[in-house]
Amino acid sequence: MGFSAVYIHVPFCLQKCNYCDFLSFPGKPQAAVVWQYFDGLKKEFALYRERLNGAIFAPNSNVTIYFGGGTPSLMPVEFIAEIITMVKQAAADCGTNVIEITLEANPGTIAQSYLQGLKASGVSRISLGAQSFDDTDLAVMGRLHTAADIKEAVAFCRACGFDNVSLDLIANLPGQTVEKWLTNLQQAVALEVEHLSCYGLHLSEQSPWGKAYALGKLDLPDEDSEIAMWQAGRAYLQEQGYEQYEISNFARQGKACRHNLKYWRRENYLGLGLGAASCYGNYRWSNGETLTDYQGKLGKGRLPIAFQEMLTDEVVLAEGIFLGLRCTEGVSFDVMKAKYGVEIVTVYEKEMKQLEKAGLLFIDEIGMRLSPRGQLLANNVFTAFLPEKPE
Numbered sequence: 001m002g003f004s005a006v007y008i009h010v011p012f013c014l015q016k017c018n019y020c021d022f023l024s025f026p027g028k029p030q031a032a033v034v035w036q037y038f039d040g041l042k043k044e045f046a047l048y049r050e051r052l053n054g055a056i057f058a059p060n061s062n063v064t065i066y067f068g069g070g071t072p073s074l075m076p077v078e079f080i081a082e083i084i085t086m087v088k089q090a091a092a093d094c095g096t097n098v099i100e101i102t103l104e105a106n107p108g109t110i111a112q113s114y115l116q117g118l119k120a121s122g123v124s125r126i127s128l129g130a131q132s133f134d135d136t137d138l139a140v141m142g143r144l145h146t147a148a149d150i151k152e153a154v155a156f157c158r159a160c161g162f163d164n165v166s167l168d169l170i171a172n173l174p175g176q177t178v179e180k181w182l183t184n185l186q187q188a189v190a191l192e193v194e195h196l197s198c199y200g201l202h203l204s205e206q207s208p209w210g211k212a213y214a215l216g217k218l219d220l221p222d223e224d225s226e227i228a229m230w231q232a233g234r235a236y237l238q239e240q241g242y243e244q245y246e247i248s249n250f251a252r253q254g255k256a257c258r259h260n261l262k263y264w265r266r267e268n269y270l271g272l273g274l275g276a277a278s279c280y281g282n283y284r285w286s287n288g289e290t291l292t293d294y295q296g297k298l299g300k301g302r303l304p305i306a307f308q309e310m311l312t313d314e315v316v317l318a319e320g321i322f323l324g325l326r327c328t329e330g331v332s333f334d335v336m337k338a339k340y341g342v343e344i345v346t347v348y349e350k351e352m353k354q355l356e357k358a359g360l361l362f363i364d365e366i367g368m369r370l371s372p373r374g375q376l377l378a379n380n381v382f383t384a385f386l387p388e389k390p391e
């Protein structure tokens with residue numbers, strides 16, 4: 001056993017976006033706070049190494065590292081470099097390598113010199129939170145950047161030698177139409193980025209937009225428009241040579257995000273930092289969400305875990321299936337048998353037949369995958385595999 005991926009959460013953002021419910025504190029963080037946080041990340045990683053007697057990574061597991069947030073690019077590049085060196089050393093001690101290092105960055109706050117430092121420290125992939133190419137949308141979302149900043153950030157990445165750049169874009173924004181969504185995608189494609197993540201707007205109740213929506217003060221596209229945007233966007237990106245490899249993710253050949261593929265293949269991953277989640281076989285846990293709790297526990301030599309659970313084998317199997325189904329390659333019966341020791345065709349015979357009949361699943365002798373309609377109704381498919389189904 002051992003992990004094969006490390007996620008590092010950086011919970012700082014210069015300003016909170018109006019739709020966001022990610023764990024991040026708004027405002028420029030003080031240098032001392034960032035340093036303490038960085039020190040905590042190193043302590044946390046060292047504790048895991050100690051608990052696992054150094055065998056933190058599975059041999060030959062080809063480790064990936066992902067700096068997410070928040071805004072990881074608010075961390076000094078020397079800190080990022082030191083964390084990378086620490087993880088690489090641990091991987092080498094376990095007989096494996098680090099094969100991909102992604103860092104999320106905000107296009108409004110990324111300098112070319114910073115990107116140069118990231119490149120020198122081994123970061124191989126930059127994921128830019130573009131969200132939209134419409135300056136009006138960006139302003140109402142509370143983003144700190146403009147469309148011109150996105151273009152400049154991609155140019156900086158290229159100038160620094162990054163050949164793996166991803167853009168995040170959000171669909172179903174207030175007032176967005178299929179035409180506007182396609183215009184966004186066209187501008188992303190024109191930048192020749194290798195990867196695109198296209199998520200539908202998700203509103204948390206606590207965000208300013210969530211509250212406005214609850215009061216009927218936010219005009220969002222209706223369900224038919226959402227479906228039309230998703231279908232038109234998918235068709236357009238495929239036409240442009242991007243392969244859809246997951247419900248919301250598209251990539252040029254060979255440029256799928258290897259870190260996220262590990263989540264969808266339900267490999268063991270380690271989350272470091274505030275609120276970060278981890279998964280190891282049947283165990284799942286996540287860290288506390290306050291700096292005081294995080295640093296306090298680490299200061300006493302304890303892991304900063306706030307929640308943990310042990311899943312039954314049935315839930316682990318169901319997760320393995322529905323995470324796998326998120327990917328367009330789908331789920332292979334042989335792989336499932338080797339990993340979970342069961343014939344899913346036997347365990348889920350009834351559910352699979354129903355989903356196939358409803359046109360949501362394609363099934364053959366090798367495995368199963370979501371149909372395009374199944375991708376739209378993915379949650380219905382996933383629910384069918386859970387051991388305890390809602391009434």
Ligand code: SF4
Binds near residue numbers: 013016020024071
């Ligand atoms: S930059 Fe990202 S993490 Fe930070 S507030 Fe905006 S959406 Fe949330």
